[in-house]
Amino acid sequence: MSMSKKCRLLFFILLLVVFSKVNAQDEESNSSRKSLMFDLTSTQTSYSDSWVGGEAGSVNWVANLNTTITQNLRDNLGLRSRLKLSFGQTLTQDATTKIWNRPKKSTDLIDLENVVSLAVTWPVDPYLAQRVETQFYDGSNPNKKLMLSPFKLTESIGLTRKFYEKDKDLVVSRLGLGIRQILTKSIIDTVTLAVETSTAYDGGIESVSEVDLAVHKNIRYNGKLSLFKALQSSKSDDLIGTEFESDWKAVDLNFENSFSGSLTKLITVNLYFQFLYDKEISRKVRFKQTLALGFVFKLN
Numbered sequence: 001m002s003m004s005k006k007c008r009l010l011f012f013i014l015l016l017v018v019f020s021k022v023n024a025q026d027e028e029s030n031s032s033r034k035s036l037m038f039d040l041t042s043t044q045t046s047y048s049d050s051w052v053g054g055e056a057g058s059v060n061w062v063a064n065l066n067t068t069i070t071q072n073l074r075d076n077l078g079l080r081s082r083l084k085l086s087f088g089q090t091l092t093q094d095a096t097t098k099i100w101n102r103p104k105k106s107t108d109l110i111d112l113e114n115v116v117s118l119a120v121t122w123p124v125d126p127y128l129a130q131r132v133e134t135q136f137y138d139g140s141n142p143n144k145k146l147m148l149s150p151f152k153l154t155e156s157i158g159l160t161r162k163f164y165e166k167d168k169d170l171v172v173s174r175l176g177l178g179i180r181q182i183l184t185k186s187i188i189d190t191v192t193l194a195v196e197t198s199t200a201y202d203g204g205i206e207s208v209s210e211v212d213l214a215v216h217k218n219i220r221y222n223g224k225l226s227l228f229k230a231l232q233s234s235k236s237d238d239l240i241g242t243e244f245e246s247d248w249k250a251v252d253l254n255f256e257n258s259f260s261g262s263l264t265k266l267i268t269v270n271l272y273f274q275f276l277y278d279k280e281i282s283r284k285v286r287f288k289q290t291l292a293l294g295f296v297f298k299l300n
Helices: 003-023
Strands: 032-045 058-074 077-092 104-118 125-134 151-166 169-187 195-216 219-233 252-262 267-277 286-299
Antiparallel strands (some): 077 104, 125 151, 219 252
């Protein structure tokens, strides 16, 4: 049996154990907290074909949806679900002809995570987690969109602890064993546009820390630091003897930071920056930053 199947079997066995303990409880709690925030930002400029000076028009738009649900399924069982969706495009106008080019993606993200924790009398609580990270489509080939590629599924089990929790504020960290599976679609024939799907997996140690705090009356900070140290990889044998032989062993880092400030009930300012490090993709730290002013819809 492969490592992937062993880890998945262990994951579901422990999941059944957790729910069997929960079902032994007679009392049920339906208390839950929900939050939803949607914002849309856009900028636009345009020039007629008689305009001189070399200026070119552009349209930029980005939509973001962030929702979190924290629910007590039973007296000692908690569920925290978090969904992040982002998509944006940039359209540019040719400086000479003033003809608009095809839109290009500027932002694309689907991130869904569910964490089930079992409250016990220990300083830490056992947890099970599942996270899906992907995008709406891979548009690297203009002739064919590869939907939901790459698709990363992470399943983990371990121990978690809440260091601080009050109202909407939360500081929590968890450490456990995890397995990641990555499905990637690629075009293998540029004429027929035939698509092939490859699968890779690795297993190792996962650490995730989250902070969600009000730093001011109208400003919230949300940060998430995810670390993954692979101990085994399905690609290790293929890399033996190459300069990339040990790249899969490096710690992967994903550090997300977001500041949200409300100017009015409908207008918000969002500052987001992200640090990514995956040696198998790039040996340098990747950085992303966005600053947006737009309309927002909140549900608390």
